[in-house]
Amino acid sequence: MPDGPAPGGDPPDATEHTPSGGDPPDATEHTPSGGREAGPTDGPGWTDRAAVVRTWQDLLTVATRELRTVVRTPALLVISIAFVVSVVGVAWAGTGAGGGFVPLTLDLLTFIEVLVPLLAVAFGYRSILGDRQTGELDVLRTFDVDRVAYVGGVYLGRALALVGLVVAALLGVGLLVPVLTADIPTFLAINEAVDSGVRYVRFVVLSVAFALVVLAATVAISAAARTVRTALALAVALVIALVLGFDTVLVAGIAGGAIPDDGLAVLVAASPNSAYRGLVLSAAVGVVGGADVTAGNAAVNLLGLAAWWLGSVAVAVWRVWPAVGETTA
Amino acid sequence: MAVLTPATTQWLAAAVAGVVVLAGVSFVLTPAGGASLRPAEFSETVTVGGTGVDQRRAESEGFVLPRAQVFYSGYRYVVGYVGVETAASALADGDASRQFGDPLTVYVSDLSDITPTLTDQGYVVAERGRHVGWATADTASFVVGSDAAIPSGPVAVPFSERADAERFAAAHGGEVIDWETLRATVADPLPGRLDRFEAATERLHSWGDRVAAAAADRRERPVGAVVGNRSDIPERIGPGRQLGEGVVAEPTVEDAIAAAPTNTTVYVPPGTHAVDQVVVNRSVTLAGAGNGTVVRGDGNGSVVHLRADGAAVADLRITGVGPVGSRGGDSRNDTVDWDTTVQLAYGYGDAGVVLDGAADASVSNIEIDTPASGVIVRESPRSAVTNLTVRGAPTAREGFMGAVLIGAPSLVQNSTFHDGRDGIYTHRADGSVVRDNHAEPGRYGVHEMYTSKSLVAENTVEDAQAGVIVMTRPTRNLVVDNAVRGSTYGVVPAGGDSYYADNVVVDNEYGLQVAGGRNVFVDNVVVGNDVGVRANEILPSNQVLRNDVVHNDRAVASTIGPLRVWAHGGVGNHWGRLPIADSDADGVYDRAYRPSGTVDSRLGTVRGATALAESPAVAVLRRVQQAVSGLRQSGVVDTAARTRPFDPDTVRNATDRRQNATRAGDEP
Numbered sequence: 001m002p003d004g005p006a007p008g009g010d011p012p013d014a015t016e017h018t019p020s021g022g023d024p025p026d027a028t029e030h031t032p033s034g035g036r037e038a039g040p041t042d043g044p045g046w047t048d049r050a051a052v053v054r055t056w057q058d059l060l061t062v063a064t065r066e067l068r069t070v071v072r073t074p075a076l077l078v079i080s081i082a083f084v085v086s087v088v089g090v091a092w093a094g095t096g097a098g099g100g101f102v103p104l105t106l107d108l109l110t111f112i113e114v115l116v117p118l119l120a121v122a123f124g125y126r127s128i129l130g131d132r133q134t135g136e137l138d139v140l141r142t143f144d145v146d147r148v149a150y151v152g153g154v155y156l157g158r159a160l161a162l163v164g165l166v167v168a169a170l171l172g173v174g175l176l177v178p179v180l181t182a183d184i185p186t187f188l189a190i191n192e193a194v195d196s197g198v199r200y201v202r203f204v205v206l207s208v209a210f211a212l213v214v215l216a217a218t219v220a221i222s223a224a225a226r227t228v229r230t231a232l233a234l235a236v237a238l239v240i241a242l243v244l245g246f247d248t249v250l251v252a253g254i255a256g257g258a259i260p261d262d263g264l265a266v267l268v269a270a271s272p273n274s275a276y277r278g279l280v281l282s283a284a285v286g287v288v289g290g291a292d293v294t295a296g297n298a299a300v301n302l303l304g305l306a307a308w309w310l311g312s313v314a315v316a317v318w319r320v321w322p323a324v325g326e327t328t329a
Numbered sequence: 330m331a332v333l334t335p336a337t338t339q340w341l342a343a344a345v346a347g348v349v350v351l352a353g354v355s356f357v358l359t360p361a362g363g364a365s366l367r368p369a370e371f372s373e374t375v376t377v378g379g380t381g382v383d384q385r386r387a388e389s390e391g392f393v394l395p396r397a398q399v400f401y402s403g404y405r406y407v408v409g410y411v412g413v414e415t416a417a418s419a420l421a422d423g424d425a426s427r428q429f430g431d432p433l434t435v436y437v438s439d440l441s442d443i444t445p446t447l448t449d450q451g452y453v454v455a456e457r458g459r460h461v462g463w464a465t466a467d468t469a470s471f472v473v474g475s476d477a478a479i480p481s482g483p484v485a486v487p488f489s490e491r492a493d494a495e496r497f498a499a500a501h502g503g504e505v506i507d508w509e510t511l512r513a514t515v516a517d518p519l520p521g522r523l524d525r526f527e528a529a530t531e532r533l534h535s536w537g538d539r540v541a542a543a544a545a546d547r548r549e550r551p552v553g554a555v556v557g558n559r560s561d562i563p564e565r566i567g568p569g570r571q572l573g574e575g576v577v578a579e580p581t582v583e584d585a586i587a588a589a590p591t592n593t594t595v596y597v598p599p600g601t602h603a604v605d606q607v608v609v610n611r612s613v614t615l616a617g618a619g620n621g622t623v624v625r626g627d628g629n630g631s632v633v634h635l636r637a638d639g640a641a642v643a644d645l646r647i648t649g650v651g652p653v654g655s656r657g658g659d660s661r662n663d664t665v666d667w668d669t670t671v672q673l674a675y676g677y678g679d680a681g682v683v684l685d686g687a688a689d690a691s692v693s694n695i696e697i698d699t700p701a702s703g704v705i706v707r708e709s710p711r712s713a714v715t716n717l718t719v720r721g722a723p724t725a726r727e728g729f730m731g732a733v734l735i736g737a738p739s740l741v742q743n744s745t746f747h748d749g750r751d752g753i754y755t756h757r758a759d760g761s762v763v764r765d766n767h768a769e770p771g772r773y774g775v776h777e778m779y780t781s782k783s784l785v786a787e788n789t790v791e792d793a794q795a796g797v798i799v800m801t802r803p804t805r806n807l808v809v810d811n812a813v814r815g816s817t818y819g820v821v822p823a824g825g826d827s828y829y830a831d832n833v834v835v836d837n838e839y840g841l842q843v844a845g846g847r848n849v850f851v852d853n854v855v856v857g858n859d860v861g862v863r864a865n866e867i868l869p870s871n872q873v874l875r876n877d878v879v880h881n882d883r884a885v886a887s888t889i890g891p892l893r894v895w896a897h898g899g900v901g902n903h904w905g906r907l908p909i910a911d912s913d914a915d916g917v918y919d920r921a922y923r924p925s926g927t928v929d930s931r932l933g934t935v936r937g938a939t940a941l942a943e944s945p946a947v948a949v950l951r952r953v954q955q956a957v958s959g960l961r962q963s964g965v966v967d968t969a970a971r972t973r974p975f976d977p978d979t980v981r982n983a984t985d986r987r988q989n990a991t992r993a994g995d996e997p
Contacts, residue, residue: 060335063342068333093927093950100405110949156342163345167352189369189407191400193433201355208349283356 055149062145062153063160066127070161079122083115084169091173100195101177105203105284108170112207113273116166117214117239123158124218125235128320129225141321151317155219159212166211170204203284210276213305214242216312217272223316246271265296269304276305366400368436368463374398374409377419377847377870383479384411392452393445393461394479395438395487403430413437413471413485417508418515428869428894435508437471437487439464440497445486447501451478453486464489466508473511475503485511519872519897522849526828530807533784537762540740544691544713547641550614552576553593554585556602570596570616582607582615582624589613597622597645607633609640617645620696625649631680631705635687642682643693650699651679654729654750671756671778676707676735681719684709688737692717702729703746706758710737714744721749725771725794734758738783741766751776752790755783763788773798774813777806781824786810796834799823802845813837819858822848829853835983839863840881843893846870854976855879856983860886864925864965869893877974878924879905880984885924885965893965901969907932908939911972922970923951 070076090111091104128151131137140150174197217238225231250267253259259267268274278296376384387394397416398409408429410416419425420432439462443455455461470491475498477486486503488494494505506514551573558578573593579585582597582604589595594614599621607624609615615633617624626632626649633642656677681697684690684706691713697703703719706712714732722728728749732741738760745767746752752768754776755761764786768774774790774797777783781803787810790796796813799806803824812833813819819834825846833854834840840858843850844866850873855861861881862873873895878884884904887893895902901917909918909932923929928947931938941947974980 057335060338060342064333064335064338067338067341071333090950107950157338160338160341160345163349167345167348187373188375189373191366191405191407191433193366193400193402195405198355198358201352205349205352205355208352 055146055152058145058149059153059156062140062150063157066154066157067160070123070158076122076161079119080165083119083165084172086111086115087169087173088176091176101174101197101200101203102195102285104173104177105200105280108173108203109277109280112170112210113277114243116207116211117242117273119165120162120211120214121218121235121239123162124215125222125231126228127154127158127219128222128316129228129231132226133228137321147317147320151219151223151313151320155216155313155316158219159215162211162215163208166207167204170207174200174204199284199286203280206276206279206284209305210272213272213276213309213312214238216309216316220312220315220319224319242271242273247274250274265300268296269300272305272308275301279305366434368398369407371396371398371409374407375404375870376409376411377415383481386480390452392448392454392479393438393440393443395440395453395484397435397437397466398463399425399429399432399436400434401425401429401431402433404428412479413466413487413511414515415518416466417512418518421512421515435466436463437466437469437508438462439469439489440486441488441490441493445477445497447476451476451483453477453484462489469508470494470505471508471511472498472501472503472505473514475501477501477503517898519849523851526807526830526849529782529805530784530786530809530828533760533762533807534764534786536738536760537740537742537764537784540711540713540762541715541742543689543711544641544693544715544740547614547639547691548616548643548693550592550594550641552596553613554579554589555596555598556580556582556585557598570594586611586613586615592639597624601625603627603649604632606630608636609634609642610636612637612639614641614643615645616641616643619644619694620646622646623648626651628652629679631683633682635682635684635690635692635709637690638688639690640684640687641691641693642695643691644695646696646698647681648698650681650697650701652700654678654701668757672707672735675730675733675754675756676705678702678705678729680705680733683707684712687712691715696720699749700728702733703731703749705730705733706735706737706739708736709739711739712737713740713742715740715742717741717744718747719745719749720747721771723748723771725750728771730754730776731768731770734761734780738762740764746770746774752788752793754778755780759783762786768793774816775811776800777803779803781805783807784809789813791815794818795821796837797821797832799827803827808832818842819855820853824848833979833983834858836987839886840878841876843871843873848872851875852975853877854979854983855881856980857881857987859883862924862965863887864893866893872897874900874902875975877903877976877980879903879974879980880987884930887925887965895965895967896969899969901967901971903971903974904967906972907970908942909970916972918970918972920951921966921968923964923966925965926951 087108090107131140218235221231221234221238225234250259254264268278278301279298282298383394394411395413396409396411397413398407399416400407410419416435440453442462443459445453445455448454464487469487469489472486472494475486477484486497488497491505498505551571553573553576555576555578577588579588582602585595586609591612594616597615597617599618601623603625605627607615622645624632624645624647628649628651630651632647632650635642655674678701680702681699682692682695682704686707687709689711690709692704694716696718698720700722703721704714704717706714717732719731721731731746731749731752732744734741734755736757739758741753741763742765747769748771750771751773752766752770752775753763755778757779759781761780761783763775764784766788768788768790770793772793773795774793775785775788777799779801782805784807785797788797789812791814793816795818796816797808797811798818798821800823804826806824806827808820808822808827808829810831811820814835814837816837817839819837819840820829820832821842822829823845825848827845827848829848829850831852832841835856836858838859840855840861841850841853843862843864846866848871850871853876855876855878858881861878861884864885864887874897904922904924907918907922909920909922911918928938928942932942
């Protein structure tokens with residue numbers, strides 16, 4: 001990578017040891033020796049805040065480096081362009097964009113479900129692994145970057161690029177709708193319940209949430225894997241599981257009688273794709289796609305997505321590098 | 330990359346988060362839903378079902394037409410129904426929801442507001458000064474089986490208050506039911522509509538038969554006068570003609586007409602008879618010996634005028650017609666109304682025969698060579714034009730109409746029209762019958778303007794710009810059993826409540842056009858056109874089923890407007906043999922077919938289209954196109970495409986004839 005660890009304007013203090021554990025640094029253990037503005041009279045609360053500020057600044061530094069990496073990786077640019085072309089192509093080839101926001105949402109839904117995991121894998125699967133393999137991770141650790149700052153930075157950097165791409169593509173296509181929709185005759189009464197941009201914006205927000213969750217999962221894979229082959233295998237397995245696996249298992253479970261009908265809503269929420277799809281159908285399509293959308297329980301679906309995100313981030317933070325005890329052993 | 334510093338990253342993160350949070354506000358906003366929908370003005374709804382005549386009579390006679398309006402989840406406009414049963418049956422049948430989505434809200438007329446009474450015919454009238462409001466269907470009560478009616482039949486009467494419904498039922502009979510029960514009990518209106526169209530076709534055909542029989546009688550009138558010398562009367566009268574008593578002979582056609590007794594024939598022997606303008610102003614028949622009798626005008630104006638009820642002209646040839654097709658150009662000004670303008674434009678040109686206010690008049694077995702029109706029929710009810718042959722000018726620009734019908738119902742049958750502009754042109758000739766004619770015109774075969782309730786049947790048109798074309802917005806026309814070949818447009822409809830059935834359109838640029846509103850297109854055979862069916866109605870209220878559309882370069886081209894479902898009650902159309910499965914062998918393909926779709930339209934014709942049709946991308950797009958179909962733009966879907974033709978014999982004949990024509994064309 002051309003630009004190695006770029007610690008930015010304020011290099012982190014070279015404390016001897018990184019505090020162990022994945023959680024925010026424990027103030028009692030962490031000694032802010034030589035803290036930039038720390039005075040001897042400062043209470044523990046202030047120390048706490050200084051640590052948070054420092055972590056945040058480290059995180060931003062790492063995120064900046066990730067953004068530069070993304071921008072300078074031609075493969076990612078190509079994939080991003082392919083994504084935008086696919087989304088515009090679906091809007092163009094389908095009949096949705098000419099009909100309104102809800103038909104467009106329905107046209108795009110399946111494609112987003114497949115394309116966003118692929119995109120997230122492309123953006124995320126080598127993120128931490130790459131640093132580890134080039135040895136940059138070890139160099140970074142000598143600056144006493146804590147794991148939250150590092151993982152958070154990697155995630156934030158990649159997420160900014162991914163979310164920016166998804167939002168830009170979807171909102172851009174959404175702008176096509178008024179252009180492609182046939183002129184509405186003024187002599188007819190309009191059924192206002194039918195279509196609304198509000199629903200499409202909801203779809204965009206839900207797609208962003210979905211992208212963030214899947215990106216978290218790929219960053220977790222990147223943190224956990226020690227070789228490119230493992231990372232690739234895990235990433236492919238993740239995409240297959242998301243796009244096909246979970247739902248196939250659910251269908252098989254229902255067919256085999258293993259899943260009771262009233263347990264379906266919860267199990268659907270356990271799959272990020274199904275949770276996302278359910279949320280889109282209930283919040284972004286809703287009444288238009290059929291007065292009684294039985295798309296699962298929105299709250300449970302949200303909970304499912306949140307659990308996936310938290311779990312993935314936790315795994316990433318935990319696995320990014322071994323605890324101190326492990327290294328010395 | 331110096332632009333990217335941690336500070337900019339922070340700003341970027343804040344900006345992206347800001348956008349997402351702002352977009353998240355959309356979850357707080359509530360889009361309009363079923364409960365917030367208010368009833369629309371009925372005139373602003375997309376009206377489907379019901380008959381137009383009910384609506385017009387209700388407007389002019391001031392009785393109440395119970396109506397319904399439905400807000401569908403997948404249709405941009407509000408759909409209006411005349412008659413609450415129409416709405417109930419549309420909702421009971423799956424087609425409406427396939428096309429428009431689920432009904433969010435249904436409003437029905439609320440007659441609780443108007444204290445209704447019934448007229449002698451059973452029409453509902455409101456108490457003075459009251460207006461019909463709207464009630465939600467779910468909570469309304471309906472009186473069915475009462476004495477209440479609209480012109481097309483008995484009608485269910487909706488009330489918002491059950492007590493009012495019970496009071497009405499007590500006074501006028503019937504029982505009170507709720508919306509659910511009404512939906513469960515109403516019948517599909519389409520079979521009834523088809524029956525009514527068929528009955529109307531029968532009725533007009535037998536009207537045509539009666540008019541034709543009367544015309545045949547006038548051709549059999551005994552000879553009362555002869556043009557020529559008295560001495561050779563018996564020899565010169567053709568075979569089969571009855572000689573009347575006291576036959577007179579006069580030297581000129583005009584004199585003979587003046588001398589003939591009423592209800593006799595004025596016989597014009599073979600030979601060429603130069604005339605200025607012949608006016609038949611009495612109930613006599615001017616008849617020749619067929620082709621051999623030529624009545625030659627002086628090349629100015631029209632040649633024969635029928636101006637009396639029961640006047641007739643038969644069995645002769647007419648030449649020397651003036652060259653003026655239309656006198657509209659110079660007499661058009663702002664002070665005359667549109668009708669006069671059209672009449673002047675089309676009804677006062679030069680013609681071989683002009684019928685003017687001549688009821689029960691007839692033109693039979695006449696040949697006319699004309700640079701302008703052949704026969705012009707103005708305001709002559711029950712007049713008949715049979716076995717006419719018109720040879721017009723070589724181009725449409727120079728020539729004019731073969732036969733023009735204006736202002737009254739007339740019959741044109743068994744006639745042939747060559748060249749000129751249009752074969753048959755009608756203007757406000759409501760109730761006319763145009764049948765069994767053949768045209769090879771410069772422009773249109775049969776051209777109807779402002780003409781309703783007419784029958785256009787069994788005509789054949791070749792090499793025209795359009796075969797049968799209906800313009801303006803007429804209603805209740807019947808266009809059946811016509812055949813159009815080798816033309817630019819086959820059958821072009823307009824208006825509403827009309828019936829286009831059993832037509833055969835072959836080898837045209839555009840075969841059948843689906844246009845207008847509330848029209849029914851059934852049992853047509855569309856073979857070998859560049860574009861088989863052209864869908865350019867704006868509102869999807871036509872019904873298209875049981876048609877055979879095969880061997881066209883493009884089965885369907887559709888223009889603006891939402892999705893049309895061309896199937897009803899599980900019966901669709903035949904689009905040729907498609908590489909789609911019919912696993913249960915019920916004669917209906919397993920999946921819906923989209924004849925206007927990018928990929929489906931190329932199935933079985935373009936290499937690779939079948940493989941592409943099965944691709945996940947196309948499968949996904951096809952699947953989602955079924956969702957909210959009413960919101961999607963332009964397209965036709967047949968949810969019950971048939972594997973076999975509905976009319977295999979006609980399809981085979983049309984296909985064979987095409988192949989023979991191609992083979993003959995290939996020979997040196």
